[in-house]
Amino acid sequence: MAQTREEIEARLRRIEQRALEGDVRVAERQRAEGKLTARERVARLLDSGTFVEEFMLAETQVTDFGMAERRMPTDGVVTGFGTIGGRPVYVFAQDRTILQGAVGQAHGEKIAYAIETACKMGVPVIGLYDSVGARIQEGLDVTKAIGKIFYANSIASGAVPQISAIMGPCIGVASYSPALTDFIFMVRGTSQMFITGPSVIKEVTGEDVTMEELGGAKVHTEVSGCADVVADDDDACLAQIRRLLSFLPSRSGEPPPRVDTGDDSDRLVDDLESVVPAESRRSYNVLNVIKRLVDGGDFFEIKGRFARNMVVGFGRLDGQTVGFVANQPNWLAGAIDVDASDKAARFIRFCDAFSIPIITLADVPGFMPGVAQEKTGIIRHGAKMLYAYSEATVPKITVYLRKGYGGAKQAMCTRELGADQLLVWPGVELAVMGAEGAVNVLYRREIESAADPDDVRRQKIAEFNERFSGPFDALSKQFAHAVIRPAETRIRIIRALRMLANKHEDRPRKKHGIMPV
Amino acid sequence: MAIPVTAPMVGKILNLVAKPGDQVNEDDTLIVMEAMKMEIEIVAPSSGTVTDINVAPGDSVDPDTVVAVIA
Numbered sequence: 001m002a003q004t005r006e007e008i009e010a011r012l013r014r015i016e017q018r019a020l021e022g023d024v025r026v027a028e029r030q031r032a033e034g035k036l037t038a039r040e041r042v043a044r045l046l047d048s049g050t051f052v053e054e055f056m057l058a059e060t061q062v063t064d065f066g067m068a069e070r071r072m073p074t075d076g077v078v079t080g081f082g083t084i085g086g087r088p089v090y091v092f093a094q095d096r097t098i099l100q101g102a103v104g105q106a107h108g109e110k111i112a113y114a115i116e117t118a119c120k121m122g123v124p125v126i127g128l129y130d131s132v133g134a135r136i137q138e139g140l141d142v143t144k145a146i147g148k149i150f151y152a153n154s155i156a157s158g159a160v161p162q163i164s165a166i167m168g169p170c171i172g173v174a175s176y177s178p179a180l181t182d183f184i185f186m187v188r189g190t191s192q193m194f195i196t197g198p199s200v201i202k203e204v205t206g207e208d209v210t211m212e213e214l215g216g217a218k219v220h221t222e223v224s225g226c227a228d229v230v231a232d233d234d235d236a237c238l239a240q241i242r243r244l245l246s247f248l249p250s251r252s253g254e255p256p257p258r259v260d261t262g263d264d265s266d267r268l269v270d271d272l273e274s275v276v277p278a279e280s281r282r283s284y285n286v287l288n289v290i291k292r293l294v295d296g297g298d299f300f301e302i303k304g305r306f307a308r309n310m311v312v313g314f315g316r317l318d319g320q321t322v323g324f325v326a327n328q329p330n331w332l333a334g335a336i337d338v339d340a341s342d343k344a345a346r347f348i349r350f351c352d353a354f355s356i357p358i359i360t361l362a363d364v365p366g367f368m369p370g371v372a373q374e375k376t377g378i379i380r381h382g383a384k385m386l387y388a389y390s391e392a393t394v395p396k397i398t399v400y401l402r403k404g405y406g407g408a409k410q411a412m413c414t415r416e417l418g419a420d421q422l423l424v425w426p427g428v429e430l431a432v433m434g435a436e437g438a439v440n441v442l443y444r445r446e447i448e449s450a451a452d453p454d455d456v457r458r459q460k461i462a463e464f465n466e467r468f469s470g471p472f473d474a475l476s477k478q479f480a481h482a483v484i485r486p487a488e489t490r491i492r493i494i495r496a497l498r499m500l501a502n503k504h505e506d507r508p509r510k511k512h513g514i515m516p517v
Numbered sequence: 518m519a520i521p522v523t524a525p526m527v528g529k530i531l532n533l534v535a536k537p538g539d540q541v542n543e544d545d546t547l548i549v550m551e552a553m554k555m556e557i558e559i560v561a562p563s564s565g566t567v568t569d570i571n572v573a574p575g576d577s578v579d580p581d582t583v584v585a586v587i588a
Contacts, residue, residue, distance in 0.1 A: 280554070281555055332525050370526065
């Protein structure tokens with residue numbers, strides 16, 4: 001006999017209740033660890049009351065190994081849409097209170113659907129990961145579902161912003177889904193990402209390592225570079241994601257949101273000259289330069305603790321989002337190494353994909369010398385920066401703050417690599433190599449045969465420095481468009497951005513380039 | 518646990534900022550060295566007490582030379 005409307009209602013409410021409540025003991029354990037539950041996270045991530053859930057009553061269709069009796073509504077992941085800052089987004093959050101958030105067939109398909117749909121609708125997608133891993137009972141069904149997620153992530157790449165937050169374990173093959181997204185957030189102390197866990201490592205290589213040592217926030221934001229931002233707790237993590245999204249457009253082809261920041265576009269930055277010491281061997285923190293340039297000092301740094309010799313992140317100028325790429329003189333002298341190249345190239349490509357102008361602040365002593373760098377492929381990795389800058393068709397503005405030596409000059413986006421404005425400060429030094437090295441090569445015989453070699457060397461060094469210090473050569477050879485006073489850097493970048501607002505550049509027709517990776 | 522602090526690149530030690538016994542916070546400058554004609558600060562990788570400073574001004578260092586130890 002058919003069920004009455006009341007019976008159907010009652011049954012629906014029971015199932016919905018199971019989905020909403022999950023395992024209460026697990027929820028308590030989450031809270032005891034200082035974590036939020038999946039539903040609390042979604043509610044705090046989105047604008048209040050905007051979440052619309054989809055496929056709440058989906059369950060795994062796999063029945064092997066007792067799954068027929070254990071299946072639960074949602075299949076361990078909360079998915080749907082809502083708004084952030086008034087703009088639509090798709091979201092999915094793995095729910096530890098249901099089947100431990102393990103990835104099953106329905107779970108995987110729900111995530112893949114959320115990503116595909118975000119891509120089709122042209123809205124960002126945010127994934128909140130907290131799962132014990134793939135549900136082994138589901139065998140190939142779960143393998144297939146995870147494959148669909150990877151495919152969806154890859155196809156959506158560059159079409160809509162994809163943001164991941166690791167808010168618990170994210171282990172095994174599942175960690176490749178966030179790896180395919182644009183930005184990964186981690187929560188200090190409660191999140192881990194790794195492919196093979198401590199017990200497998202112990203078995204195979206005999207190494208003893210904890211989950212946190214292996215794949216905690218510190219490892220991934222400082223050493224491996226797999227993650228971009230670390231937050232102190234769930235709330236801070238979710239607030240940071242909202243803040244990052246405020247800089248980004250919803251999809252490729254849409255300009256980033258323009259914000260009235262109230263900062264004066266004709267503001268002089270008088271103290272820049274003192275922030276950057278004139279003497280080129282003295283170091284300084286380039287973040288202090290960026291924070292003085294951007295509207296309201298508001299800068300969102302990406303990968304702040306990985307490859308710290310290169311600073312990248314988002315700010316606003318004249319209310320418009322821009323991406324900064326800057327050498328950091330106070331870390332490894334600002335030399336470009338393998339990791340710095342990777343970090344910058346990836347960021348440049350993100351900016352280009354999402355119509356974000358790129359501001360490059362150059363003060364670079366060269367590529368990092370050393371056997372280790374050569375053996376880890378500084379040629380291959382350094383090439384990424386050249387490629388990414390050349391490929392980018394967004395407005396590109398480069399300011400030489402102090403020095404550029406060797407091939408590293410090109411890696412910081414010269415006119416030859418497509419810089420639309422290249423500005424230099426008056427004290428700039430641009431040369432193929434430092435004076436001492438150059439003089440030893442150029443005048444070796446003359447110095448060796450001189451009555452007083454040291455005197456000749458000193459004299460040649462002074463001549464070399466005179467020839468290459470200052471902006472004169474750069475201006476005469478049209479390396480730079482103009483020399484600017486440090487205080488007017490912000491004004492001149494903003495004027496260039498306004499001139500570049502309609503920039504359009506076509507490229508040869510092809511399927512895609514072969515980026516060195 | 519003793520945490521070794523290594524030189525980040527080939528260079529020369531200029532001066533010592535921290536001395537054994539000092540309490541330091543993560544990212545505090547321990548030693549200033551020179552490389553690529555630039556002054557480079559070697560900072561504490563984590564908070565703790567400086568137990569050893571293994572170099573003196575003028576010393577040449579290679580990447581991975583242990584210049585200090587924090588515990």
